[in-house]
Amino acid sequence: MARIVQPIEIICIGNEILIGKILNTNAQWLAKRITALGLTVRRITTVGDDIDEISNSLREAIQRNPVFIITTGGLGPTFDDKTLEGVAKALQRQLVVHGQALKMLEEKYRRFVEEGRIERLELTPHRVKMAVLPEGAKPLFNPVGTAPGVIMKHDDMTIIALPGVPSEMKAILEDSVVPLLKQVAGDVTFFEISIDATQIMESDLAPLIDRVMHDNPYVYIKSHPKFEERLPHIELHFSTTAEDSSTAKNRVSKALIQISEMIQAKGGKIKSSKPSIKTS
Amino acid sequence: MARIVQPIEIICIGNEILIGKILNTNAQWLAKRITALGLTVRRITTVGDDIDEISNSLREAIQRNPVFIITTGGLGPTFDDKTLEGVAKALQRQLVVHGQALKMLEEKYRRFVEEGRIERLELTPHRVKMAVLPEGAKPLFNPVGTAPGVIMKHDDMTIIALPGVPSEMKAILEDSVVPLLKQVAGDVTFFEISIDATQIMESDLAPLIDRVMHDNPYVYIKSHPKFEERLPHIELHFSTTAEDSSTAKNRVSKALIQISEMIQAKGGKIKSSKPSIKTS
Numbered sequence: 001m002a003r004i005v006q007p008i009e010i011i012c013i014g015n016e017i018l019i020g021k022i023l024n025t026n027a028q029w030l031a032k033r034i035t036a037l038g039l040t041v042r043r044i045t046t047v048g049d050d051i052d053e054i055s056n057s058l059r060e061a062i063q064r065n066p067v068f069i070i071t072t073g074g075l076g077p078t079f080d081d082k083t084l085e086g087v088a089k090a091l092q093r094q095l096v097v098h099g100q101a102l103k104m105l106e107e108k109y110r111r112f113v114e115e116g117r118i119e120r121l122e123l124t125p126h127r128v129k130m131a132v133l134p135e136g137a138k139p140l141f142n143p144v145g146t147a148p149g150v151i152m153k154h155d156d157m158t159i160i161a162l163p164g165v166p167s168e169m170k171a172i173l174e175d176s177v178v179p180l181l182k183q184v185a186g187d188v189t190f191f192e193i194s195i196d197a198t199q200i201m202e203s204d205l206a207p208l209i210d211r212v213m214h215d216n217p218y219v220y221i222k223s224h225p226k227f228e229e230r231l232p233h234i235e236l237h238f239s240t241t242a243e244d245s246s247t248a249k250n251r252v253s254k255a256l257i258q259i260s261e262m263i264q265a266k267g268g269k270i271k272s273s274k275p276s277i278k279t280s
Numbered sequence: 281m282a283r284i285v286q287p288i289e290i291i292c293i294g295n296e297i298l299i300g301k302i303l304n305t306n307a308q309w310l311a312k313r314i315t316a317l318g319l320t321v322r323r324i325t326t327v328g329d330d331i332d333e334i335s336n337s338l339r340e341a342i343q344r345n346p347v348f349i350i351t352t353g354g355l356g357p358t359f360d361d362k363t364l365e366g367v368a369k370a371l372q373r374q375l376v377v378h379g380q381a382l383k384m385l386e387e388k389y390r391r392f393v394e395e396g397r398i399e400r401l402e403l404t405p406h407r408v409k410m411a412v413l414p415e416g417a418k419p420l421f422n423p424v425g426t427a428p429g430v431i432m433k434h435d436d437m438t439i440i441a442l443p444g445v446p447s448e449m450k451a452i453l454e455d456s457v458v459p460l461l462k463q464v465a466g467d468v469t470f471f472e473i474s475i476d477a478t479q480i481m482e483s484d485l486a487p488l489i490d491r492v493m494h495d496n497p498y499v500y501i502k503s504h505p506k507f508e509e510r511l512p513h514i515e516l517h518f519s520t521t522a523e524d525s526s527t528a529k530n531r532v533s534k535a536l537i538q539i540s541e542m543i544q545a546k547g548g549k550i551k552s553s554k555p556s557i558k559t560s
Contacts, residue, residue, distance in 0.1 A: 017324070018322070018324065019315040020314075021472075024307065025303060027304065028303045031297070034300075042328065077483040078486040118481060118484075130483075202356060202357055203404060204404075222296060222358075223356075
């Protein structure tokens with residue numbers, strides 16, 4: 001039975017990504033984690049630290065009606081941390097100091113005083129800023145850093161704002177967001193495996209992939225030409241999402257055997273396999 | 281004098297990015313290269329191998345009116361290489377076999393026969409597919425791989441489709457696209473430098489950055505909290521784009537000295553500097 005696709009969009013916010021200063025490892029980590037839970041990332045958008053860019057990209061994502069929109073970056077204390085201003089603008093909500101968020105921050109800075117990192121507990125405007133949330137939003141506890149994550153509902157969608165610092169982003173996702181994602185995903189398994197084919201060109205593999213995907217409608221096969229060695233080879237990546245692990249494996253195995261035989265019949269060779277199972 | 285911003289959008293196409301199988305190093309490489317030329321990447325969008333997703337993301341980008349839209353991925357011979365179908369749909373153009381593109385491919389496969397990689401020169405449908413371009417588009421020679429890049433005009437915009445294989449993407453960009461980007465950028469220099477600040481919290485740095493950016497309107501300063509060592513530190517990244525290298529350096533130096541003094545006056549310390557100059 002075909003599963004209902006539960007699409008998710010990721011919006012990454014930060015000029016440092018747009019100038020190529022950093023690799024967007026947050027997007028890959030989130031995409032991998034969400035996929036492993038049996039959900040589908042439909043789009044990843046990166047915009048700069050600009051209220052209109054953030055607001056427009058969020059509005060556009062809302063129009064595509066995903067179940068979740070997850071943003072990363074722009075929650076800190078500096079002038080260019082503009083995510084929540086952009087979110088408030090997109091949703092036409094006021095920005096208000098959130099009592100519970102302010103308490104979370106106070107607790108953090110109290111600890112910094114105890115650790116001797118700051119002299120006295122003082123909630124400066126730049127610190128209070130991290131507790132200013134769009135009306136109706138709730139803070140998500142940040143076990144690693146200072147700025148809380150933020151969650152809010154909009155129509156049937158859930159919008160979640162996470163910090164850009166990877167360790168904070170991952171911790172809040174695991175603690176507060178994964179349980180919600182699991183509820184939506186239900187009980188499913190994502191399974192993937194790769195094999196390398198040599199002595200066959202991608203253009204000759206193409207019709208074989210067409211045939212095998214036609215015969216195995218739940219298995220997705222993608223070819224990636226590689227040049228790591230003297231002779232080029234092609235990585236074939238198989239993936240599927242199924243109700244349980246054995247169904248997923250059986251589906252992929254069937255497709256893998258079929259294409260391996262076809263490749264060998266054409267004089268090609270299969271080099272290796274690297275299985276990987278992920279269960280939500 | 282304020283420079284006219286010449287925005288560019290990047291659209292990355294490939295399910296392998298959306299499932300987190302690969303890191304989007306193409307986007308970072310392109311963003312870095314384009315920024316170094318003095319141009320601005322305004323948005324990076326990643327969509328899957330789906331004609332409607334490609335077509336919609338391109339149409340949306342066109343509405344934002346950038347000078348260039350550069351896509352990566354989806355130009356190969358397999359069923360899921362759908363970029364040009366998506367582009368044709370967005371621009372409402374027919375897909376046609378392009379004579380020059382077909383010649384480029386024939387030349388490639390002729391060489392593969394000579395090298396003994398294939399038995400005979402045969403332009404199968406999957407090979408011809410790589411020469412099927414939107415009407416009015418032109419192929420860009422691929423010095424590394426098989427599928428040519430593609431360039432076309434739409435209103436005042438230039439749309440460029442590059443392969444997803446990094447070595448091919450880079451080679452076509454350098455050979456055929458950089459000269460066009462330089463024309464648009466004019467004679468400008470991008471300059472960036474980072475310093476690390478310790479013994480000061482990001483929330484205490486925030487008002488200092490506000491002040492220095494106010495006093496130095498052409499310098500962009502961004503703080504990145506880091507936790508690589510036992511004590512956390514904050515990387516401060518300064519960047520500017522100017523008509524020449526000495527103007528760029530002077531601007532950044534002035535801001536750097538100002539903030540360094542302010543940080544030290546607050547009991548913070550400056551750790552190191554890593555300069556980097558990029559000239560178009």
